[in-house]
Amino acid sequence: MMEMRSEMAVIQPRARSGPLPKRGLPWGRWFHWLYCSLSYIFLLSPMIVVIGASLHGGEYYTAIKFPPEDPSFQWYFKIPAAQFHALGLSFLLGGAATLGACLVGIPAALGIVRSNLPLKTLISALFRAPLQIPAIVTGIAFLQLYFLVGDATGLYAQGTFLGLYLGHFFVATPYVIGTVTAILQRFDNRLEEAALSLGASRWRTFRRVTLPVIMPGVYAGALYSFMVSFGDVPISIFLTAPGFTTYPVELFYGLENDFDPSILASASLVIFFCLIVLLGMQKLVGLEALLRSGSR
Amino acid sequence: MKVRWELLLIPGFLITILLIVSSQYVFLQGSFHRDLGLGRLSEAMNLGNYFKFFSDTFYLNTLWITIKTSALATLSTILLGFPVAYLIARMRSRWAMILLAGVVVATFVTIVIKVFGLIIIFSADGWLNRFLLWVGFIDRPYTIIGNEVGVVVGLMHFTLGFGVLLLYSVIQTIPRSYEDAAQIHGASRWRVHWRIMLPLSLPGITVGALMIFNMSMGAFTSAALLGGGRVFTLPVLIQRTVMMEIKYAMAGTLAAVLLVSVILINLLSVYLLKRLKAARLVIA
Numbered sequence: 001m002m003e004m005r006s007e008m009a010v011i012q013p014r015a016r017s018g019p020l021p022k023r024g025l026p027w028g029r030w031f032h033w034l035y036c037s038l039s040y041i042f043l044l045s046p047m048i049v050v051i052g053a054s055l056h057g058g059e060y061y062t063a064i065k066f067p068p069e070d071p072s073f074q075w076y077f078k079i080p081a082a083q084f085h086a087l088g089l090s091f092l093l094g095g096a097a098t099l100g101a102c103l104v105g106i107p108a109a110l111g112i113v114r115s116n117l118p119l120k121t122l123i124s125a126l127f128r129a130p131l132q133i134p135a136i137v138t139g140i141a142f143l144q145l146y147f148l149v150g151d152a153t154g155l156y157a158q159g160t161f162l163g164l165y166l167g168h169f170f171v172a173t174p175y176v177i178g179t180v181t182a183i184l185q186r187f188d189n190r191l192e193e194a195a196l197s198l199g200a201s202r203w204r205t206f207r208r209v210t211l212p213v214i215m216p217g218v219y220a221g222a223l224y225s226f227m228v229s230f231g232d233v234p235i236s237i238f239l240t241a242p243g244f245t246t247y248p249v250e251l252f253y254g255l256e257n258d259f260d261p262s263i264l265a266s267a268s269l270v271i272f273f274c275l276i277v278l279l280g281m282q283k284l285v286g287l288e289a290l291l292r293s294g295s296r
Numbered sequence: 297m298k299v300r301w302e303l304l305l306i307p308g309f310l311i312t313i314l315l316i317v318s319s320q321y322v323f324l325q326g327s328f329h330r331d332l333g334l335g336r337l338s339e340a341m342n343l344g345n346y347f348k349f350f351s352d353t354f355y356l357n358t359l360w361i362t363i364k365t366s367a368l369a370t371l372s373t374i375l376l377g378f379p380v381a382y383l384i385a386r387m388r389s390r391w392a393m394i395l396l397a398g399v400v401v402a403t404f405v406t407i408v409i410k411v412f413g414l415i416i417i418f419s420a421d422g423w424l425n426r427f428l429l430w431v432g433f434i435d436r437p438y439t440i441i442g443n444e445v446g447v448v449v450g451l452m453h454f455t456l457g458f459g460v461l462l463l464y465s466v467i468q469t470i471p472r473s474y475e476d477a478a479q480i481h482g483a484s485r486w487r488v489h490w491r492i493m494l495p496l497s498l499p500g501i502t503v504g505a506l507m508i509f510n511m512s513m514g515a516f517t518s519a520a521l522l523g524g525g526r527v528f529t530l531p532v533l534i535q536r537t538v539m540m541e542i543k544y545a546m547a548g549t550l551a552a553v554l555l556v557s558v559i560l561i562n563l564l565s566v567y568l569l570k571r572l573k574a575a576r577l578v579i580a
Binding site for chain 1: 299300301302303304305306307308309311312313315316318319320322323326376377379380383393395396397398399400401402403404405406407408409410411412413414415416417452453456457460485486507510513514515516517520521530531534535538539544547548551554555558559562
């Protein structure tokens with residue numbers, strides 16, 4: 001018996017560890033690395049430049065430079081209240097849109113994956129449609145819809161929270177549906193059957209088995225929808241009003257019309273905020289899990 | 297007890313269809329009226345706005361620029377993004393996480409901030425221009441603000457992070473063992489890429505490219521800020537027509553043309569891909 005086993009071990013191919021030795025020319029790898037470094041420089045330089053230039057030491061009218069001359073944090077203390085209001089509105093809107101997207105999106109994803117309706121592909125295409133419609137078209141479409149409803153009822157939704165909310169909710173929901181659907185399609189139904197056969201109720205099974213499994217998808221979808229809402233200009237620009245703007249729109253007008261160095265400072269704060277959210281997500285579910293479910 | 301899963305679909309389905317149909321109907325219907333100035337529309341319906349669009353070279357040129365810049369941005373995004381996505385997806389060290397984090401941050405920071413950075417980088421006395429002048433590549437400051445190159449670069453910044461994430465998830469679905477197998481049989485790196493990676497990832501790349509193209513076609517911010525009021529794409533023109541000229545019917549027409557061209561280009565690409573597949577020109 002022992003002999004046989006040792007013989008089998010000889011026949012079996014040895015388990016390989018680590019990558020194969022690379023064939024081909026060594027400069028091929030170097031070229032790849034160089035190419036990727038350039039891509040990263042291209043990708044990240046604008047943000048690094050904004051953070052660097054936010055340390056602008058000069059007065060209001062001195063030209064913004066990177067690297068800044070005599071760096072100081074002065075502009076961080078001169079961020080006007082309007083920008084904080086705009087940031088607050090963006091946070092609130094992003095959070096509310098994400099919440100709405102989850103409340104509607106998770107059941108919809110369950111419905112898409114688990115029902116067997118005849119026109120299922122058509123229905124899931126419909127749920128994806130808001131992403132296919134160009135963002136600017138969504139913006140003008142909602143604006144005109146609000147005009148029409150306003151003319152009929154006297155309640156105009158443009159420039160109100162509800163008006164902005166509907167537009168953001170509209171584009172945020174498909175992300176949650178997409179990521180949760182992706183996870184549900186790989187869901188092992190035996191897990192639920194096991195819970196049910198052991199006497200758990202339907203609701204308890206969902207709470208304790210299904211939900212924990214699909215949670216990475218929910219987080220990924222929530223992150224996408226929050227960030228899409230938080231950074232949106234083309235929809236918000238039509239639905240905001242003077243004195244009631246989201247942060248990106250405020251920034252947009254700042255760049256187009258009256259430039260103020262303090263927007264560099266607040267923009268840097270937003271970049272750091274994104275970084276912190278990302279690190280939190282990495283701790284919570286891990287980036288890889290986030291992206292695996294993120295392939296819509 | 298059997299769960300009626302399809303009941304869960306109903307709320308989302310109703311809300312989505314209500315929002316899509318009502319919003320799209322209103323602006324499409326509005327585009328058939330005539331602007332009377334100050335946002336008022338005529339009672340009668342006609343095709344006047346559409347005739348105006350297709351007989352005016354300015355409008356047609358805008359459509360062409362929109363398609364051209366979007367296509368260029370899509371192509372550049374894929375070319376720049378694929379090697380990065382491949383590198384991250386095939387990396388086994390902790391660096392992969394850090395590189396990935398860089399891409400995700402770049403995806404989530406709003407495009408307005410990135411455009412802001414671009415404007416600083418390309419300012420006339422910024423370090424890039426001073427460096428290029430010093431090296432002697434150029435004899436006067438180069439700028440991308442106010443020309444089509446700028447719009448393409450802006451669109452790329454809008455889509456690149458997203459594109460890398462998309463391609464990353466595509467490459468992750470292709471088992472590494474395929475590449476190993478080809479290598480064991482003596483294929484060079486180039487050959488592995490050309491005969492294994494490319495054909496296997498092509499369906500994913502196509503889907504990703506269409507998504508990036510759609511994003512670019514609807515992108516307003518980068519085109520508006522980097523176009524500098526000199527390059528007009530359809531989204532920029534739509535915003536101007538609404539906010540400055542207050543012509544809702546004409547803006548509706550522009551939006552309708554944009555929407556229809558996006559849909560047509562998507563359908564055409566899907567159709568062409570199917571034809572190529574049928575002709576076995578694409579192994580997929």
